[in-house]
Amino acid sequence: MTISIAVIGPGAIGTAIAAVLHEAGNTPLLCGRTAREHLVLQDKGRLVTVPGPVWTDPEELDGKIEVSLVFLAVKTTQTEAAGKWLSALGRQGTVVCVLQNGVEQVESVSMYCPLAQVIPSIVWFPVQAQSDGSALLRGDVRLTLPVGPASRVVAEALKGTRGSVKLAADFLTQAWLKLLQNAAAGLMALARRRAGMFGRSDVAGLTLAYLQECLSVARAEGAQLGDEVPQALLDKFLAFPADMGTSILTDCVAGRPLEWDVRNGVILRRGHSHGIPTPISDVVVPLLAAASDGPG
Template sequence: MATKIIPVVAVVGPGAIGTTVAAMLHEVGRTPLLCGRTPRDHLTLLEDGRPMTVPGPVRTSQKQITHAADLVFLAVKTTQIDAAAEWLSALVGPQTVVCVLQNGIEQIEMVRPHAPGGHIVPAVVWFPAQTQSDGSVRLRGEARLTLPDTAAARVVAQALQGTRCAADLAENFSSLAWRKLLQNAVAGLMALTHRRSGMFSRADIAGLALAYLRECLAVANAEGIELGVEVPQEILGKFQSAPADMGTSILTDRETGRPLEWDIRNGIIARRGRAHGVPTPISDILVPLLAAASDGPG
C-alpha cells in the first residue's frame, strides 16, 4: 500500500485571519507550520468564549525552514508584504500554491514579485476576526473564503475540505472581490472617526456611507464589474445590523498606530476612477485624510 503524502501547509502571518485559518486546519489534524515576527509557543482562537489552542512554535527565522511548502496561506497585511518577502523566498517552490488572504483586488500584482515561482491564488475573506489585547483572536462569525475557479485554487479548497472554513470556488470571483472592496472602502470611515459599526446607525453617517458606496459602485461598473444598484444599500445594511461594537482591521490599525491599508482599500477607487474618467469627489476627500492618518507627517 502506498504511503499517503501529507501536504506541507504554512501560515505566514498568524494574526486574526491567519490564526483563524490555522485553527480550522488544526481542528481536523492538519496543523500548519506557523511563521511570523513574534515568537509564541501557541495561538489561541476564541469562539463564543471557548478557546481553541493551535500548537506552535511560531517560527521567526527563515533559517528554520528546510524545504518548500505545498501550500502557503499569506495572511500578512499589504503594508507588510515586503517584510514577509524572505518567508516567501524560503517557503515557495515551483509547485507551491500561495493563497493570499489580504484585502483589495491587487493581490496577484503585489505578491508576484516576491513569489515568482509559485502559483498565486487571490482570496476574498468574509469572516470577522479580531485580535484581542492578550494576543488571542476572537472569531465573530462563520469562517468562509471565496476563491477563483482555477486549478491552483482547487488545491486550497482541497486543503480546507472538511474544516469549518468554507472555501467557495466562484466563476464571478472578480465581482465578489469588488463587492468586498466596497465593504472595506466604507469601513475606512470607522478609522477616521475611531468608531465601530454602531456609528452607521446615525442618519448622517448612513447618508455619507451610501453616497460613498455609490461612488465606488460607479468605478466598479466602469471596470466592467457586474454589481447591481442594490449593492450599496445591502452593504450599509450589513454594517447597521452588525453588533454595535464590531470593529474592522483598518480601525484596529488606527487604534494601535500601525500603517493603514488606505491605498488598496480606498486609494484604488480614486485611481481607477481617474483612469475611467469617473468623478470620485468623496474619495478625493477621504483618501488624503486616511493617508495622513496613516503616514503623517505630524
C-alpha cells in the same frame, strides 16, 4: 520535517485559518515576526489552541521543509516584510493563497515568489485580535476564490474543516463587492468609531453616497454589481453589533500604518483612470493617508 501547509502571518486571520486546519488534524507551519509557543482562537465561548512554535527566520528551516500550500495572512502593509518567507516557501509548484484585502493581490505578492502559483481570495469572516494575543472569531470561516486548479488545492486543504471555500466563476465581481465593504469601513477609521456609528442618519447618508461612487468605479472595472448594492452594504453595517470594529480602525487607534491604498486609494486611482468623478474619495483618501503616514 513533513508539513504540507504554512501560514505566514499568525495574526487574527492567520490564527483562524491555522485553528480550523489544526482541528482537522493538519497543523500548519507558523511563520511570523514574533516568536510564540502557540496561537489561541476564541470561538463561541471555547478556545482552540494551535501548537507552535511560530518560526521567525526562514534560514532556520532552509532545506528542512517543503510545503505545497501557503496562506499569506499578513496585512498589505506587511507584505514586503513577509517577502523573505514568500521567497523561501513559494517554490515551483507551491500554491500561495493571499488572504488580504483589495483587488491587486496577485500583482503585489507575485514579485516575492515568482515560481509559485499566487491566487487571490476574499475573506468573509470577521475576526479580531485581542489584547491577550488571542483572536476572537465572530462568524463562520468562509473564503471565495477564483475557479482554477490552484484554488482547488485550497478547497481540498480545507475540506473536512469548519472552513468553507467557494469557487466563483465571476471572481472579479465578488472581489469588488468586498472592496466596496472595506472602503466604507475606512470611514470608521476617520471617525474612530465602531459599527454603531452607521446608525446616525448623517453617516448613513455619507456612506450611501460613497458606496455609490465606489459602485461606479467597480462597474467600470467590469464588476457586475446591481443598484441595490450600496443599500445592501449599509444594511450589513447596521446589522453588525454596535461594538464591532474593523482592522483599519484598530490600526488607526494603535497608530499603526493603515491599508488605505488597497482599500480606498484604489477606488480613487481606478476612478481617475476611467474619468469617473470621485469627490468623496478625493477627501477620504488623503485623510486616511495622513492618518496612516503623517506627518504631524
